[in-house]
Amino acid sequence: DSGVTQTPKHLITATGQRVTLRCSPRSGDLSVYWYQQSLDQGLQFLIQYYNGEERAKGNILERFSAQQFPDLHSELNLSSLELGDSALYFCASSVDLAGYNEQFFGPGTRLTVL
Amino acid sequence: GENVEQHPSTLSVQEGDSAVIKCTYSDSASNYFPWYKQELGKRPQLIIDIRSNVGEKKDQRIAVTLNKTAKHFSLHITETQPEDSAVYFCAARPGHDMRFGAGTRLTVKP
Numbered sequence: 001d002s003g004v005t006q007t008p009k010h011l012i013t014a015t016g017q018r019v020t021l022r023c024s025p026r027s028g029d030l031s032v033y034w035y036q037q038s039l040d041q042g043l044q045f046l047i048q049y050y051n052g053e054e055r056a057k058g059n060i061l062e063r064f065s066a067q068q069f070p071d072l073h074s075e076l077n078l079s080s081l082e083l084g085d086s087a088l089y090f091c092a093s094s095v096d097l098a099g100y101n102e103q104f105f106g107p108g109t110r111l112t113v114l
Numbered sequence: 115g116e117n118v119e120q121h122p123s124t125l126s127v128q129e130g131d132s133a134v135i136k137c138t139y140s141d142s143a144s145n146y147f148p149w150y151k152q153e154l155g156k157r158p159q160l161i162i163d164i165r166s167n168v169g170e171k172k173d174q175r176i177a178v179t180l181n182k183t184a185k186h187f188s189l190h191i192t193e194t195q196p197e198d199s200a201v202y203f204c205a206a207r208p209g210h211d212m213r214f215g216a217g218t219r220l221t222v223k224p
Contacts, residue, residue, distance in 0.1 A: 002157065033212065042120075043158065043203060043214040056210035090157065102148070103212070105157040 003027065004093050004106035012112045018079040021109045025072055025093030031055075032074040033103060034066055035090040043090070049074055081113045116141040116208045120215025127194050128223050135218045137204035138186040144206040147180060147187050152217075153200045161202075162189070194222045 003026035013019055025032050034046040036059075045058035049068035060066075063081075068074040078085060088110050092103040117140040127133050139147075148163035164171045164178045164187065171178050175194075180187040191198055199222045204215040 002159075035214075042216040043205075045211050045213060048210050050210075058211050058213075102160045102163070105159070107157055 002104040002106065004029075004091060004104050006089075006091050006106035006109050008109060009107065010110045010112070012114065013081060014114055015081055015083060017081050017113075018077065019081065019111065021076040021078070021089055021091075021111075023074045023076070023091030023093075023106055025074070025091075026104055029093035029095050029104070030072065031094045031096065032068055032072070033092040033094075034060075034074070034076050035092065036087045037090060037108075038084075038087040041087075046076070078111070083113050086111055086113045116144060116206055116211075116213040118204060118206050118213045118215045120204050120218060122218060123216065124219045124221070126221045126223065129194060129196060131194055133189075133191045133194050133198070133220055133222075135189045135202055135204070135220070136186060137188070137206075137215050138184075139206040139213075140185065141206070141208040142182075142185065143208040146207040147178070148205050148207075148212075149178060149189050150203045150205065150214075151200045152203065158203060191220075194220075196222050196224050198222050 005024045007022045030051045033048045035043045046060040048056040066076045088108045090108045092105045094103045120137045145166040150158035151161045152158040175192045177190045201217045
């Protein structure tokens with residue numbers, strides 16, 4: 001157990017819908033990262049937050065947005081869902097901003113868009 | 115932006131043999147290079163990392179080497195065991211984000 005929690009574990013929805021994925025970082029970690037992993041694919045970096053502020057953006061679609069709240073939990077919002085958005089979404093946390101410390105991954109949320 | 119290429123995509127070795135996975139990166143600003151292991155259906159877990167001011171790092175059967183001039187780094191696993199079977203990802207960090215390679219599926223045959 002990494003100490004990072006993600007809910008829900010599984011999510012099945014239809015095209016065009018909107019969903020929210022939630023992540024709670026390890027106690028003491030200020031950085032939260034979101035990644036997308038499609039079937040048999042690598043990890044695509046989406047976005048990073050540090051202490052409530054957006055710090056880095058990767059390959060995140062305009063239909064996706066995220067935020068980090070004062071209690072440091074983070075949410076990833078996916079809207080106008082398409083079949084291709086089906087993937088495993090991981091959240092990771094680390095203690096620092098620069099990222100020289102280990103990123104601890106949560107168990108992931110498996111999103112299926114039908 | 116940073117582009118990380120990883121080879122091979124699949125690797126099969128006999129138990130006890132060594133395995134080598136290679137990655138190249140494009141952004142000379144990258145200064146941190148972690149390796150993650152992901153077992154089937156599980157989360158990625160860090161197995162070793164190296165910073166740009168170090169050329170080599172070893173942890174028991176695992177070692178990583180970094181060549182900054184050539185912009186490549188490698189993971190070496192010696193005396194492989196069946197439990198080493200997993201997907202391995204290299205990554206490079208040019209700034210606040212992290213760019214991962216496409217992964218190598220390692221199979222260790224008993």
